[in-house]
Amino acid sequence: xxxxxxxxxxxxxxxxxxxxxxxxIVGRLVERGDVVPEVVDIxxxxxxxxxxxxxxxxGGGAGMVLMAxxxxxxxxxxxxxxxxVVFPTPAGLPxxxxxxxxxxxxxxxxxxxxxxxxIDQRVVDEYVDEEVxxxxxxxxxxxxxxxxxxxxxxxxxxxxxxxxxxxEDSFQDGLLEYPHYTRPETILGRRVPEVLxxxxxxxxxxxxxxxxxxxxxxxxxxxxxxxALSEDERVFTEEILKGEKDNGRNQGS
Ligand code: ADE
Numbered sequence: 001x002x003x004x005x006x007x008x009x010x011x012x013x014x015x016x017x018x019x020x021x022x023x024x025i026v027g028r029l030v031e032r033g034d035v036v037p038e039v040v041d042i043x044x045x046x047x048x049x050x051x052x053x054x055x056x057x058x059g060g061g062a063g064m065v066l067m068a069x070x071x072x073x074x075x076x077x078x079x080x081x082x083x084x085v086v087f088p089t090p091a092g093l094p095x096x097x098x099x100x101x102x103x104x105x106x107x108x109x110x111x112x113x114x115x116x117x118x119i120d121q122r123v124v125d126e127y128v129d130e131e132v133x134x135x136x137x138x139x140x141x142x143x144x145x146x147x148x149x150x151x152x153x154x155x156x157x158x159x160x161x162x163x164x165x166x167x168e169d170s171f172q173d174g175l176l177e178y179p180h181y182t183r184p185e186t187i188l189g190r191r192v193p194e195v196l197x198x199x200x201x202x203x204x205x206x207x208x209x210x211x212x213x214x215x216x217x218x219x220x221x222x223x224x225x226x227x228a229l230s231e232d233e234r235v236f237t238e239e240i241l242k243g244e245k246d247n248g249r250n251q252g253s
Contacts, residue, residue, distance in 0.1 A: 004036040005157060006108030008078045009146055010071065012053060012115055014041045016143045026154055035154060036108070038078065042066075045073035054116050063117030071112070071119060075127050078110060085110045085129050088145035089118070090138050092131030097171040099132060100152035111149060113142030174227040176220060178211035213237050214245075 009017045021030050021037040029035040043051050047069065054064035075085070086109050088095070103109055112119065112128070124131065132149065139145055156166060169177065181192045195207045213233055216223050217240040224237055239245045 003107070004033045005104075005106075005154070006036045006038070007150060008038040008040060008080075008083075008108070008110045009113065009143075009150075010040045010042055010074050010078075010110065011113040011143055011146070012042050012066075013113070013141075013143055014039045016141070017113070017147070020147050020150075026151070029154060029157070034157060040074050040078060042070050042074045045070040045077065057117065061117075066114065066116055066119040068120035068123045071123050072126065075110070075112075075123070080110050080127050083108065083110050085112065085127050086149060087112045087114065087119070087124060087128045087131045088134065088142060088149055089114055089131050090133050090136070091118075092133040095132035095134055095149060095152075097152070097169075100149075100156055103149075103153045104156040109153075111146040113146045115140075115142055173212075174223060175212040176215040176223070178208040178215070209233075210236070214240060217241055 011017050017039045020026065021035075021039070026035060030037055043053055046053060053067055053070050055067050057063070057065050075081075084103075084106055086103070088111070112123075134145055134148055181196060185192050185197065193207065195203050198204070213229075213236055216227075217237040221241060229237065236245075
């Protein structure tokens with residue numbers, strides 16, 4: 001893979017992020033040097049006796065704001081002006097698989113973990129290259145958001161997981177994934193769909209594709225607009241959308 005992916009995380013809770021880098025797939029990547037993590041405690045860059053990092057918002061209102069000074073000093077300490085800086089925030093652009101792919105193609109990134117009501121906008125204006133949102137809900141821990149972004153990026157790097165797993169992922173082809181089964185053939189009174197036991201590769205592929213189309217039409221019709229479908233597939237998904245077919249909202253088969 002060449003040299004390691006350098007990821008720097010600026011946080012008020014370094015222990016949360018440090019633990020993440022020790023665990024599971026990321027832990028292995030770090031051990032191998034494929035990922036080079038750096039966790040920076042924003043509080044180390046405070047200048048006052050109380051080591052304060054937050055203050056009341058100008059203009060009034062609820063909550064506190066992460067102050068510009070310690071965050072800017074922390075960013076300077078990691079040469080952030082010369083690097084790609086990502087700030088996860090519910091006010092960002094939606095973070096999608098294509099963004100993970102783009103970030104995986106860089107040599108690293110700097111992530112800012114927000115806390116409180118937000119961070120002083122002047123830091124965003126000065127240092128941040130992109131603001132990304134995970135979805136239309138608000139987390140209290142920017143660390144969780146940063147970990148989600150990191151995780152989506154790492155698993156796309158060579159050697160993180162089997163290449164075929166990435167190719168077969170949901171969203172990689174723009175559709176939701178088909179359902180999965182493993183042994184035994186019958187459990188909880190439910191049997192594996194017969195086609196998966198048939199050994200007939202083409203029929204299995206066709207069944208999986210149909211399941212993907214069903215699920216996507218049913219749960220995320222917005223995704224269908226961006227996917228190239230054959231004429232048959234287009235007709236099939238339209239029937240589902242019109243409610244003319246059993247939509248299998250929760251069902252595997
Ligand atoms: N921080 C808090 N909530 C978030 C969200 N939904 N997406 C990204 N960052 C966040």
